[in-house]
Amino acid sequence: MTGLTQTEATTGQTVDDVAVDVRGLTITFTAAGKTITPIDGLDLQVRRGELVCILGPSGQGKSTLLRAVAGLTRPDAGSITTPEGAVTEPGAERGMVFQQDAIPMWLRVQDNVAFGPKLRGVPRAEYQPTVDHLIEEVGLDEWRRAWPRQLSGGMRKRVAIAAVFANEPSILLMDEPFGALDFFTREKLQGLLLQLWAETAKTVLFVTHDVDEALLLADRIVILGKGRVAQDITVPFARPRGDDLRSDPAAIELRQELIGRLGEK
Amino acid sequence: MTILASRLGATTEPETGGPDRRSSRARPGTAWLWPLVGVIGFVLVWALLAALVRSSAVLPGPWEVAKNFAANFNGSPALKYLGLDVTSYVGNLGYTGSIVLSGWLIGAVIGVVTGLASARTQWVRNLVEPVTTVFGVVPILVAAPFALVWFGTSTTGKFLLIVFFSAATVLVVAQSAALALPLRYEEYAATLGGGSSARLRRVVFPATLTTTLTGLRAALGQAWGLEVVAELLGAPAGIGRAIAVRAGTGDIASVIALILALGILALLCDAVLSLIVRQFAQWQTDKEPS
Numbered sequence: 001m002t003g004l005t006q007t008e009a010t011t012g013q014t015v016d017d018v019a020v021d022v023r024g025l026t027i028t029f030t031a032a033g034k035t036i037t038p039i040d041g042l043d044l045q046v047r048r049g050e051l052v053c054i055l056g057p058s059g060q061g062k063s064t065l066l067r068a069v070a071g072l073t074r075p076d077a078g079s080i081t082t083p084e085g086a087v088t089e090p091g092a093e094r095g096m097v098f099q100q101d102a103i104p105m106w107l108r109v110q111d112n113v114a115f116g117p118k119l120r121g122v123p124r125a126e127y128q129p130t131v132d133h134l135i136e137e138v139g140l141d142e143w144r145r146a147w148p149r150q151l152s153g154g155m156r157k158r159v160a161i162a163a164v165f166a167n168e169p170s171i172l173l174m175d176e177p178f179g180a181l182d183f184f185t186r187e188k189l190q191g192l193l194l195q196l197w198a199e200t201a202k203t204v205l206f207v208t209h210d211v212d213e214a215l216l217l218a219d220r221i222v223i224l225g226k227g228r229v230a231q232d233i234t235v236p237f238a239r240p241r242g243d244d245l246r247s248d249p250a251a252i253e254l255r256q257e258l259i260g261r262l263g264e265k
Numbered sequence: 266m267t268i269l270a271s272r273l274g275a276t277t278e279p280e281t282g283g284p285d286r287r288s289s290r291a292r293p294g295t296a297w298l299w300p301l302v303g304v305i306g307f308v309l310v311w312a313l314l315a316a317l318v319r320s321s322a323v324l325p326g327p328w329e330v331a332k333n334f335a336a337n338f339n340g341s342p343a344l345k346y347l348g349l350d351v352t353s354y355v356g357n358l359g360y361t362g363s364i365v366l367s368g369w370l371i372g373a374v375i376g377v378v379t380g381l382a383s384a385r386t387q388w389v390r391n392l393v394e395p396v397t398t399v400f401g402v403v404p405i406l407v408a409a410p411f412a413l414v415w416f417g418t419s420t421t422g423k424f425l426l427i428v429f430f431s432a433a434t435v436l437v438v439a440q441s442a443a444l445a446l447p448l449r450y451e452e453y454a455a456t457l458g459g460g461s462s463a464r465l466r467r468v469v470f471p472a473t474l475t476t477t478l479t480g481l482r483a484a485l486g487q488a489w490g491l492e493v494v495a496e497l498l499g500a501p502a503g504i505g506r507a508i509a510v511r512a513g514t515g516d517i518a519s520v521i522a523l524i525l526a527l528g529i530l531a532l533l534c535d536a537v538l539s540l541i542v543r544q545f546a547q548w549q550t551d552k553e554p555s
Contacts, residue, residue, distance in 0.1 A: 102450055147547070
């Protein structure tokens, strides 16, 4: 079994199932006098509660796509729609974890996790139980009053994950969040993400260039090429997926095929 | 096209990473020792020189200057005779201090608001940049006579001058700090649902606060200098005016007493501001957890 079969994501779902609907998306940049089009007429539908990994080498428009869904980059053509309506600007229903640290360095851990609700003027009584629960869940209870500068890179990522979950978005956008971390920290955070995802059933769009990470996390893997979806693959392995995935013949075969596809880009 | 890039010139580069370990090297218990040694050393050298000169008309000793200050603190007949509206040292300190602090404070508010606004809005930046660029390089010794020509010796002229130069100094610092703030902080806040004003209040303002406060310290130091020079050139009262008239009568002890009093007052104000800066800079300076 190769697993490299096109899903019916674009055809076999009702409107109510769709959390993110990208149609004909085109984004063009001009840099150093040259015009580049990392996204060129891209179509993609993501179902509610689905964890989709966008996989590919650098420069294929993965982050651009994610930023467009976040409302941070304006499309030149096409549309992005969520159940809340057309995406025209950033919104709390689409939380994002950035590749680089973006949590406010001037806020203590506990204030960072509560940052979203505070920004939106949510009364403290409403968000504090969730914030306390998440701080505990990501293992930072003893570091509540620490400044981000005093934490390791992995701990800062845990703050970022707790903060975005505390804001209770329906869609979670993650732009290579674990890319700069060591192997063991990355494994722990992948586990933490899967745990929180299982508890909250959020829709997740996860950008990565790591095939193993995609195989561990994703319901579907989307490979971008020439500005469009080149491959849309349903990951056939049951959850929870653990270390045995590395030695599973079907997983090894799929990994090799994915690497081969990525090498063609 | 980046939507939040309307904050002009915003960088996407990461800030310099790595914890600041300066505070962990410092020994807080001995931080006061060297300044104290410096002050005592200065007073000793001064006393030694005064003893060698043996003329209080040329160089009065520290004790003589202290006595002069105490005698004239609440009232000075000489200042009254010499035509000052305010005739005590403390009154003149208050006169100068009130103009400096009020002018600096108003200028600071204008500077912070305009600086942050100009970092985010092109037309505000276009509007203020030529003014700050041109007048920002004008030395105090040139600005003070200008105020004298326009406003005479009135308090209003000096006050406005301090407001303007404080605002210009703080504006440049606040604008630079806001432009240097990596854009991703604002983008992050936007994806959490923070609107434009919430991002300004909860991201741009706190992120630039410590740098801006450092600019405020510089502006305050400049304001003291500007006010005293303006008073030296002409004023109904103030420490600068008192120094000028005392220097005119050759009363060196009074001149030194007034200069030291002015210096100590400015130092105290700076110390208070420094404490405030330290309070807001904890996130940058707290030492590593053990």
